[in-house]
Amino acid sequence: MQKSHVLIPASGSGSRMQASLPKQYLPLLGQAVVLRTVNLFLASPCISSVHVVLNPDDDIWATQPDLPSSERLHVHYQGGDTRSDSVLNGLSAMQSLVDEHDWVLVHDAARPMLTPHLLQRLIDAVQQDSVGGILAIPLADTLKRADREQRVQRTESRDTLWQAQTPQMFPHGLLKRALEHTRQLPDYIPTDEAQAVEALGLKPLLVQGELRNLKITYPQDLWLAEAILRADQTQGEQA
Ligand SMILES: Nc1ccn([C@@H]2O[C@H](COP(=O)(O)OP(=O)(O)OP(=O)(O)O)[C@@H](O)[C@H]2O)c(=O)n1
Ligand SMILES: C[C@](O)(CO)[C@H](O)COP(=O)(O)O
Numbered sequence: 001m002q003k004s005h006v007l008i009p010a011s012g013s014g015s016r017m018q019a020s021l022p023k024q025y026l027p028l029l030g031q032a033v034v035l036r037t038v039n040l041f042l043a044s045p046c047i048s049s050v051h052v053v054l055n056p057d058d059d060i061w062a063t064q065p066d067l068p069s070s071e072r073l074h075v076h077y078q079g080g081d082t083r084s085d086s087v088l089n090g091l092s093a094m095q096s097l098v099d100e101h102d103w104v105l106v107h108d109a110a111r112p113m114l115t116p117h118l119l120q121r122l123i124d125a126v127q128q129d130s131v132g133g134i135l136a137i138p139l140a141d142t143l144k145r146a147d148r149e150q151r152v153q154r155t156e157s158r159d160t161l162w163q164a165q166t167p168q169m170f171p172h173g174l175l176k177r178a179l180e181h182t183r184q185l186p187d188y189i190p191t192d193e194a195q196a197v198e199a200l201g202l203k204p205l206l207v208q209g210e211l212r213n214l215k216i217t218y219p220q221d222l223w224l225a226e227a228i229l230r231a232d233q234t235q236g237e238q239a
Contacts, residue, residue, distance in 0.1 A: 003098070
């Protein structure tokens, strides 16, 4: 039986957030974004280990007051220059603890709104697959291609277009090979794991995600996430 492990790249600077802290440490209803993300996976009995990849210079993680004390949690100060470098470094760091056929679910630290239900949907859909798969949502809006003057050049068909989310779930050995392969390609930096696997000629499965599994990128994403969590709390109180 293949085990499932989680790898959380948390080494970014959060430049688009323009905050005084990297966005993974901003408070979301009083808890650092990355800790909400980590706790979600630690709460799942399906997950054998959780690996967080931090920037080598990170001096914030260790000061967090509510760090989980689970033996399943492993912290690696081995972030790289790009997200894919951080993920590849994490895959190497966790290698001694996993089998090459074990599943690795790569999940952005900056997506703290994943739910247990959505996580289970991905695992159920992908665990019998020979390649692996990702959460994603079909494009909802009309898609415009811009010219250099920021005017509409044309309208693109949105048929068959999906927006990638995380987790992205692949066997450890396959994903490591895929990311090592893309490192050899000139000017090719995959922005998600699926893109690296695609470069091997494989076709990852698309599993229906949810809008609430948003990535905290701009300040308004944090406000939106807080509003959703407050609504969850109200609904919980009413139930
Ligand atoms: N060198 C990097 C860059 C990003 N990430 C992580 O990858 C996830 C998704 O990346 P993104 O949202 O782009 O985060 P940042 O790079 O931090 O944001 P920005 O692009 O606005 O600077 C985040 O959890 C981020 O911490 C990482 O581990 N290592
Ligand atoms: C992996 C990802 O979350 C899929 O949507 C996303 O690509 C990561 O963010 P980035 O801004 O592209 O680094």
